[in-house]
Amino acid sequence: MIYENVEIGKNSSIGEYVVIEKGVIIGDNVTIGHHVVIKEDTVIGDNVKIGSLISLGKRPTTNKKMARKPVSTLAPLKIGHNVTIGDHVVLYRGVMLADDVYIGDLASIREKTIVGEASIVGRSATVENNTVIGKRVTIQTGSYVTADMTIEDDVFIGPCVSSSNDKYMGEGNYRHQGPIIKKGAKIGNNVTLLPGVEIGEEAVVGAGAVVTKRIHSNTTCVGNPAKTLRK
Template sequence: MISEYAKIHDSVELGHNIEIEENVIIEEGVKLGNNVVVKKDTIIRKGSVIADNTVLGKKPFKASNSAVTQEKELEPLIIGEYVTIGANCVIYRGAKLNNFVFVGDLASIREDVEIGEYTIIGRGVAVENKTTIGKKVKIETNAYITALSTIEDYCFVAPEVTFTNDNFLGRTEDRKKYFKGATLRKGARVGANSTILPGIEIGEDALVAAGSVVTKDVPPKKIVIGSPAKIFKDVPEEQLLENQSYYNE
């Protein structure tokens, strides 16, 4: 089903069993796979590719006891130029994916999320609401980015990393005043299976070793390791962001 009120460029390639709702805008060169659903008002810029069974522009449901999800009018989902979105993804209304973002299969990106250019969101990654992710970030398979998090440019988040945002684990109304996800400053890296406690800041070019539990802020350019994570040594000079060939700032 394709709404007569959708604006679809003649060059767009449509798979089978497509559903496109009213006021959708799809620019030239876009490719939609089979069973794709595009909810109303969604904007897909030129050259983007959307794989099978993906839902774009979904409105969030609010559980009766949700502490972060709000019932409000959201801006349309915007998919930038030459974005690639894999199969079986759900991208919510109110999100914005900038140019050249890559999203792997089975990923979920919530409302009030912005993702910078050339960032990679890996297979099965969940990015919760009210989160900002910079450019040229890499978030790998099955990482969990909780609501109210910030990840700056050039950060690396390894597989199965978990961010958290509630020190009270769902108990007491007072907890709602303190909700805060992690903040990763430019070039920070987090190793596989690490857990970052609520409100923690990982400094620029810092590195969290695999399997760590981070309970305190990490200074810039330091390596931390363990549970609880403690400073181990400085990040080697050759690993600093400023010394990488792809760094252009």
């Protein structure tokens, strides 16, 4: 079912039972699998590969208990050139994927988030809103990137890493601040990052560490709570 005012480029193919809503623009040489939903005004670049059973351009929703209400105006979802999107992915309206980005199966990314050039968001990874992810970043399978988080270029986040942004755990409208991961830092699998912690440039956080305060550049930390190893 393709709605009116949809533009589809040259040599692009669309699978079965796909829904493309009005105003969608699709580039050249794009392949779209089966059972894909593309919501209104989504823009897709050239040479993009989209799997099956996917939701693109979803609008945020809320309920009465949630502290933050969804913003009423959001730019349409924009997908750059040469992007690859796995099966069962959910990308919200207000997301911007730069060229050569890779999104694994069952991953989801909320509104007002930018993913930089050639970065990878692994399978079943979840990225919240208002987050900036740099270039050539790897976020491995099952990791959780909280809202209001900054991930600079060339960062490596192993599998099943957990972050948080709410120091008072739901108490009210305090300012939320996710972790800040500086350029080239490496985070091991199943690491826990507390709200607002900074991980310095080229720092290494060992697998399973619980990071409760700032980690300096070019240091390595391990443990619960994480402590810096002597050189």
